[in-house]
Amino acid sequence: MTKLALVLLVWGLYLPLQGQARNITIGFPENQEPYVIFEEGKGRGVAFETMDHAFKKCQWDAKYRAMPSARTIERLRSGAIDAGGLIPAAALPGFFESERFFQPENCLVTLAESNIHIEKMEHLKGRRVVSFKNAQYILDESQLDEIRKVADYQEMQGVEKRLKLLVNKRVDVMLTERNILIYHSQRLGFGDAKKYNFSCILNSTKMGIVFAKKQDRDDFNRCLK
16 A cells, blocks of 8 residues: 555544534524524524534534524425424434433423412413423423313413513413523513522423434534533
C-alpha cells in the first residue's frame, strides 16, 4: 500500500467519528421557554444548548425553526425538515429517536386564590381542565384516561392562550409543564409561581430529538456524549 493510499484510508476512517460537515434543519414546538428560547435569530436555554453543543461537535450546520408542534410533526413526515426537537417519539412511528435528555415536569395547576388542591385524580371530578395538544404522547396513558373520565377535559394549542383561560377562571385546572408556565406567566405580567398551586403527580415521558434518518440519529448520539 502506498503512503498516499494509507493516508486516504486513515482519513476515511476518521471522518465518520468526527461527523461530516452538512446542513441539518430542526423543527421545534413553540412555547418551550425557558428550555428553548429564540431571540433575534439566536437560541438559548438548557435544552437548546445541549442539542446545539452536540450538533457543533458533529460539525453540522444546524438551522432551527420554531413552529406549532403539529406542524413540526407534519413537516418531519413530509421530509421538509430533518429532525424534530422535544417531540415525543410515539407521535412519529418509523422515525429514529435520539437518546433522551429532556425531562419535563408536567403538573396540574390551579390558581392559589381558588383554593383548589389536586392531590389525586379524584379531585379533578367535575373540574374544567385544559391541556396541551397531543398529551397522549407525553403523559402516562392510564393517568390521562382517568383525567378524561372524571373531568371536563379539552386540549388546546398555545400555552399563553391556555394560561389566560386559567387566570380568567374559564377553566379550573391547567395541565402544563411547571417552568414553562412560570416563564409565560411572568412574561404576561400575571405573577410568579406564588400565584399558583402545582400538583406534579403526573408521569411524563423523557424526550430527545426525532430524526428522519437513522444515520443522523446515530451520529447525534455519539456527539451528545
